[in-house]
Amino acid sequence: MNSIVMKQDASTAIRELLAYLLSSSRVDAVLTMRQVPETGSCDLGLITDPSGMVEAEPFLPVMTANAGQALSSISMSGKRIAAVLKPCELRGFTERVKREQGSFDNLLTISSICGGVFPLEKVISGDLEKLVPRYIEKTARAEAPRGLRETCKACEEFVPMNADISVSVTEHGSLMHLHSDRAEEYTEGFEGERIEARADQSHIDRMMKSRSAAKGKLFQSLEKSSGLDGLVDLFGKCVGCHGCSRVCPICYCQHCDFESINFDYNQPYFQESLEARGALRLPPDTILFQLGRLTHMSFSCVGCGMCSDVCPVSIPVAGIFKKTGERTAGLFDYVPGRDSEEPIPVMVFKEEELGDIG
């Protein structure tokens, strides 16, 4: 595969590429993580001026919002956009494209072999500055940095699946791999030595080993929440804010059924419930909400971990969705976000399948 050798560190090189894309008018805007130098605060930003690139931190290990979700509406504006996405953000976006909530038509996607991101609490507490240098050092050696999101530690899909350009960073240097014609076309004229190279497989294998072990541990830790009592225990502290679905890159419905009048209970309902059970939990339907979301989108869950990160009462939502999602997607040999042409399992069927599921 055609690759560009990056002389400086990966962030600087990608910043230069993005500035080049903007100044040569190949793209109209760039979507990337930014960090404001004075305050250290970070966010996801859309930049149109090459001079704005100084604030760009394309590989900042933080996810303030799943960029796949953010990209959804702007990708259909008709403007040409280069977007730096983490592999799960790209997969989330791909799932949205399948739901006609986005388009690859005017998009150049840049992703990287991902070391994971830190929970948002690390950003709020101001620890990020200290954590990032060590993070870069550790991920270059294929070691797992401490303090990452639980789902990141257990993520086995850290290699981008369908990016135009992917970046790999190892101890031996950084490479920009060009996967598509669009990548070749957009990077034409950009300085840098071209070589024939692939991402270092042994580096990926070493990362995979620790990820798989962490995944086993994560799934095992969720076993104790199994069964009706386990779920009651787990979701007993749910405050019903529905934040998990708002930040989810897959949950795109503007009018979520769970926020509709269907679940706006009235006096007779409460009365009936009280008579049947002698008590009533408020807010109601916290387990129904999560079970319902699982049936609606678990097979498309990309395991980005946003839901757990925003949960005000620390329910491990992401772990549950990842664990169950792998099983529901597995029924149809489906891998969420693998290929934008692969149809969503609930939109298609085979005449002969699934046997006797009664």
Added chain:
Amino acid sequence: MISDKHDDFTPRITSFLCKWCSYTGADLAGTNRLQYPTSIIPIQVMCSSRVDPVFLIKAFLSGSDGVLMGGCHPGDCHYETGNYHTRRRFAILKEIFDSLGLESDRLKLSWISASEGPKFAQVSNEYTEQIRKMGKNPTRKSVFL
């Protein structure tokens, strides 16, 4: 009178039956004077694919001892492909129940055509017996759902 003893209580089985096949099948069972238990609580729907799995979960969490989903045989859907979608959704729902350690046997999918009155009676009897053996759904009394 509903007894607390497991082997002789009358289960409550919320049944979503499609208008064109299963519900008509239930009607036929009635006009043929076939015996089937009072545990079946039928709800007519236009197509099994109209049923959001959330309805089934709601029935389950509201204390139904069993939830039955009835549709036309695959290939015979009145709307041509509705029941194929039902089948996938139902498989997903069962998988979710299994992965979370919930009793997925309390969910049942059955294909019953309009001419299969005897099959409707048979399914009703067998499923009621199966649920009776499982006992009452613990969600009946569980408050914090």
